Amino acid sequence: DRDRLLRLRGTAAQTLDGVDISLHANIELPGDAATALAAGAAGIGLFRSEFLFMQRAGSLPGEEEQFQAYRSVCEAMGERPVTIRTIDIGADKPLERGSTDSRADRGLNPAMGLRAIRWSLAEPTMFLTQLRALLRASAHGRLRILVPMLMHVREALQVRQYLTQAQNELRAAGIPFDEAVPLGIMVEVPAAAIALDVLLPHADFVSIGTNDLIQYTLAVDRADEQVSDLYDPWHPAVLHLLQRTIALTHRAGKTASICGELAGDPQLTDLLLAMGLRQFSMHPSRLLPIKQQILRADCGKLEQALPDILSSSDPQATAQSLWRGATPLH
Numbered sequence: 001d002r003d004r005l006l007r008l009r010g011t012a013a014q015t016l017d018g019v020d021i022s023l024h025a026n027i028e029l030p031g032d033a034a035t036a037l038a039a040g041a042a043g044i045g046l047f048r049s050e051f052l053f054m055q056r057a058g059s060l061p062g063e064e065e066q067f068q069a070y071r072s073v074c075e076a077m078g079e080r081p082v083t084i085r086t087i088d089i090g091a092d093k094p095l096e097r098g099s100t101d102s103r104a105d106r107g108l109n110p111a112m113g114l115r116a117i118r119w120s121l122a123e124p125t126m127f128l129t130q131l132r133a134l135l136r137a138s139a140h141g142r143l144r145i146l147v148p149m150l151m152h153v154r155e156a157l158q159v160r161q162y163l164t165q166a167q168n169e170l171r172a173a174g175i176p177f178d179e180a181v182p183l184g185i186m187v188e189v190p191a192a193a194i195a196l197d198v199l200l201p202h203a204d205f206v207s208i209g210t211n212d213l214i215q216y217t218l219a220v221d222r223a224d225e226q227v228s229d230l231y232d233p234w235h236p237a238v239l240h241l242l243q244r245t246i247a248l249t250h251r252a253g254k255t256a257s258i259c260g261e262l263a264g265d266p267q268l269t270d271l272l273l274a275m276g277l278r279q280f281s282m283h284p285s286r287l288l289p290i291k292q293q294i295l296r297a298d299c300g301k302l303e304q305a306l307p308d309i310l311s312s313s314d315p316q317a318t319a320q321s322l323w324r325g326a327t328p329l330h
């Protein structure tokens with residue numbers, strides 16, 4: 001079975017009815033790019049840059065060290081797109097105590113506190129350093145910048161201002177960068193999904209972080225085992241937000257991707273295809289099983305069942321009964 005999967009590595013990810021799907025990899029450190037390529041990734045959909053900052057007791061990485069890390073991923077991936085997320089520190093990913101700044105560890109409720117883009121906007125020096133490093137690396141590949149946990153237009157405007165400032169600084173110093181580097185937002189707070197219309201004009205692309213989106217939609221801590229049975233990707237509220245986010249993003253002529261664990265779960269592949277999702281990003285080890293699922297799917301047939309599934313009180317059971325035959329069950 002493993003051999004069969006490995007043979008899929010060079011096969012195009014295309015459904016039975018000829019729809020091309022982009023399968024990207026999530027990585028945590030630059031060295032993971034090789035693993036992503038070995039698994040046949042068409043790009044990096046999520047480089048969690050905070051891993052460069054974690055488990056460091058002393059100083060945090062400066063512009064040069066970050067630049068080298070981002071550039072090495074861009075160079076490893078060549079023509080393939082590389083989506084690098086700005087630091088998503090706080091909550092389940094704290095900085096070491098005693099490091100330059102541990103404010104993100106001190107909130108009353110870290111999941112709802114100063115984390116991700118909120119932290120970056122509270123630390124403009126750090127944020128500008130990261131943006132300059134990212135821009136410099138953009139001269140060495142197809143780099144895209146992704147902002148975590150954004151939920152307010154005000155935040156989007158501030159991010160754009162800092163990006164412009166970093167660009168001006170590099171331009172003044174004669175340092176090359178991609179003038180058209182795409183800037184995307186993660187939809188991982190329900191507010192961002194609900195108010196997507198007002199955020200979309202500020203985003204070149206959208207990546208849905210289902211790990212957090214499920215946590216915040218259902219008020220179920222993603223890491224709390226006492227409530228892990230309530231952490232349900234099939235909850236109608238979650239499906240509604242996913243469907244809406246994908247549809248609105250596509251209607252605006254932009255790309256929607258999912259980079260949460262959902263994207264790597266073969267039980268959900270059919271549903272996500274039915275919703276119109278055409279880009280998935282996942283742990284490299286999930287790429288081949290998901291590709292196998294895609295090769296057996298027929299988007300046209302899957303789409304027909306979507307309204308019944310979305311209006312069902314038990315979407316998972318409805319999907320299973322409607323799709324028996326459309327795609328072999330797992």
Ligand code: PEP
Nearest residue numbers: 188209210211212259260
């Ligand atoms: C997510 O929330 O789905 C996501 C991809 O980000 P992280 O898991 O790093 O919070």
Ligand code: MG
Nearest residue numbers: 188209211212
């Ligand atoms: Mg997240």
